[in-house]
Amino acid sequence: MIYDYVHTDLAGTLVLAGDENGLRHLNFVGGKHPVAIQGNWQRDAAHFTPVKTQLAAYFAGERKSFDVDLCPEGTPFQMAVWSALLKIPYGKVVSYEWIARHIGRPGAVRAVGAANGRNPISIIIPCHRVIGKNGNLTGYGGGLDLKQRLIQLENPNVLSG
Known part of the structure; x- marks a missing residue:
């Protein structure tokens, strides 16, 4: 490695x-x-x-996507969640519930949250774009302050409600 x-x-x-x-x-x-x-x-x-x-x-706000070979390691469920994260457009946020529905596991919202929290490739696999169903920021490996700053870097209006 x-x-x-x-x-x-x-x-x-x-x-x-x-x-x-x-x-x-x-x-x-x-x-x-x-x-x-x-x-x-x-x-x-x-x-x-x-x-x-x-x-x-x-x-610097000059790039909206990444061109990097990714090779995360995880369970099939984690891999499905991380794959779904890659489909969230730059500047958008979705809920854990959206991810659960997107991977065909609508009852697995908490498991989606756990998989999101174990994302091994932060920022590039954009787990920061996932927020609570009520619009609140929830858990982030780099802290909620950083999560908010990343979301606002991508779209200053997304959290302004």
């Missing part, structure tokens, strides 16, 4: 990790589910140059 760090003004320090199959992790260093760098992992800043460039453009 290859890893490196990227520092952002908006999201703080992020850790990137992946291999020849693609990006496996993009996590907040101080978040709820930080990636544990293993002793056999190799740090290689150049390997992630395209991802870092795209993230910088995203945080």
